Amino acid sequence: MxxxxxxxxxxxxxxxxxxxxxxxxxxxxxxxxxxxxxxNDHIRDLAGRYAKEGYLCVAPDLYRGRVAADTEExxxxxxxxxxxxxxxxxxxxxDAAAETYQIKRFAITGYCMGGTFTLRAACEIPELxxxxxxxxxxxxxxxxxxxxxxxxxxxxxxDAWINPEKxxxxxxxxxxxxxxxEAVSYDADHAFxxxxxxxxxxxxAAADAWRRVLEHFGKHLGQ
Numbered sequence: 001m002x003x004x005x006x007x008x009x010x011x012x013x014x015x016x017x018x019x020x021x022x023x024x025x026x027x028x029x030x031x032x033x034x035x036x037x038x039x040n041d042h043i044r045d046l047a048g049r050y051a052k053e054g055y056l057c058v059a060p061d062l063y064r065g066r067v068a069a070d071t072e073e074x075x076x077x078x079x080x081x082x083x084x085x086x087x088x089x090x091x092x093x094x095d096a097a098a099e100t101y102q103i104k105r106f107a108i109t110g111y112c113m114g115g116t117f118t119l120r121a122a123c124e125i126p127e128l129x130x131x132x133x134x135x136x137x138x139x140x141x142x143x144x145x146x147x148x149x150x151x152x153x154x155x156x157x158x159d160a161w162i163n164p165e166k167x168x169x170x171x172x173x174x175x176x177x178x179x180x181x182e183a184v185s186y187d188a189d190h191a192f193x194x195x196x197x198x199x200x201x202x203x204x205a206a207a208d209a210w211r212r213v214l215e216h217f218g219k220h221l222g223q
Contacts, residue, residue, distance in 0.1 A: 020047035033110025130220035
């Protein structure tokens with residue numbers, strides 16, 4: 001696998017995306033949206049995992065080079081990031097990857113804050129073929145009603161932020177609008193997929209969620 005940087009230019013300023021590329025030719029890509037920490041070693045590791053599965057993985061830096069050192073800084077960075085800014089960066093990353101790597105099929109995934117942007121982008125970027133947001137917030141019903149990409153929503157039952165009530169709201173809106181959403185909840189906490197955080201990491205739930213996401217992307221990206 002090869003790790004490289006892709007330059008991105010948006011209306012709010014330049015940034016980059018971390019790209020993990022398999023050794024073989026690829027026909028599909030996964031857009032990976034980082035947690036509230038920024039592009040750190042954990043996100044680069046996840047990008048490599050997708051590359052090992054045969055996908056080009058593109059992780060756009062929504063923070064434009066900043067990486068949080070603690071939860072206080074992470075919260076401040078997340079609060080300062082406008083939804084419109086993040087979605088524009090994601091859209092720019094898709095366009096740049098399509099041109100640079102000749103990719104035509106894209107899915108998107110992300111964790112925590114990245115899960116919020118994953119679901120929002122899936123509602124607003126019609127080119128996306130599939131989405132797999134992990135414990136991200138739910139957009140307004142008027143936004144969610146636009147969702148066309150098949151979406152696998154991953155949650156933890158002990159999550160105090162994306163709690164069971166929010167997941168139920170997602171399910172209710174999906175039913176009301178006949179949206180392509182499957183929600184899967186595990187007996188786990190927020191950020192249970194992050195294996196660098198032993199206090200919340202849940203290896204069994206993470207392994208099953210990874211299997212489900214790969215099946216989901218394989219079905220809709222044709223891998």
